[in-house]
Amino acid sequence: MIQVKISKQSNYPISAVKIKKVLSDFFVSHGIVSDSICYVSFVNETKMKQIGKKYYRKQSLANSAGKDSKIHNVFSFVESEVSNFKYPNDMIFLGEIVVCFPIVVKEAKQERKLIEEKVIELVTHSALHLMGIHHKE
Numbered sequence: 001m002i003q004v005k006i007s008k009q010s011n012y013p014i015s016a017v018k019i020k021k022v023l024s025d026f027f028v029s030h031g032i033v034s035d036s037i038c039y040v041s042f043v044n045e046t047k048m049k050q051i052g053k054k055y056y057r058k059q060s061l062a063n064s065a066g067k068d069s070k071i072h073n074v075f076s077f078v079e080s081e082v083s084n085f086k087y088p089n090d091m092i093f094l095g096e097i098v099v100c101f102p103i104v105v106k107e108a109k110q111e112r113k114l115i116e117e118k119v120i121e122l123v124t125h126s127a128l129h130l131m132g133i134h135h136k137e
Contacts, residue, residue, distance in 0.1 A: 001035055002027050003055070010017050010044035012101045014119055027094070029072065030131060045071050048100035066129040072125060073103045075128035095130035097123055 002024045006016040016116060043051070048071050056072065076090055078095045108118035128134075 002032065003035075003037045005039045006038065006042075007039070009099070012042050012099075013121060014116055018116065019119065019123060021080070022120050023123055023127060026127050027131075030127075032131070034092055035090060036092040036094050038127070039096040041096065041098045042101045043098060045102050046068075048075075048098065048103070051098055052098060060117070066090060066095070067108070069105055071100060072128050073107060074099050074122040076129040078130055094127075098125040099123065 004023045006019055008014065008016065019040060023040070027036065027038070028072040052070075052072055052075070055077070056075065075098045076095055077098070079093045098121060104118050104122065105115055107113075108115045111118065113121075
């Protein structure tokens, strides 16, 4: 069984139930059938900027001049990138997906999409990253 744990602010109008179902089905459709757990957090721009400075900026400094001040819409982290998450011993930790809800709202409006549609697009894309499937930027 795949578990998806959602953490969000109460004023973010998204269906945690739908996101859990979509992600669970997505993982199963990609061959993950063991007892697994994935965390999804919805955060504000301040928190996302902090996360970006802590995790992404380190990579950015190694790969370029490190001038990345953009607030990202989503980050995904596998177990080797985070060490402070606790999960049951018998569960396989798939990773953590962090979504910046205010940025998603802006992007959804620009792309003329429903907010929930944009959220699903980003979390499923991030799920691919958790499974080791990456793209070139």
